[in-house]
Amino acid sequence: MSPASSSSHKSVPPRSHTVQPTTNNISFPMMNPISAGPSAAQRPKRVPTPPPLSSRASLRKHYEQIPISEEERIEAEQVKACKAKEALAEWN
Numbered sequence: 001m002s003p004a005s006s007s008s009h010k011s012v013p014p015r016s017h018t019v020q021p022t023t024n025n026i027s028f029p030m031m032n033p034i035s036a037g038p039s040a041a042q043r044p045k046r047v048p049t050p051p052p053l054s055s056r057a058s059l060r061k062h063y064e065q066i067p068i069s070e071e072e073r074i075e076a077e078q079v080k081a082c083k084a085k086e087a088l089a090e091w092n
Helices: 002-010 012-026 031-046 052-065 070-091
Strands: none
16 A cells, blocks of 8 residues: 555646646636625624634723623623532532
């Protein structure tokens, strides 16, 4: 198997030469804008999404900027306590 694999490595450059004409056929000016349109629209949406840790930090900053009444804070604490109890119950 090793001699066959070494011979396949030698035959890689000719394969790349045969692949180039197919890429030239695919890259027509009519095909590129159509194929690049939706993919280009999807990529910018994915790029700005930060990793979870930084997004949590940014969310904390947003919540700190918003003034919250005492009643809302109490309700939020109660909800957190309920979720914590449920999580503990699931683990136990």
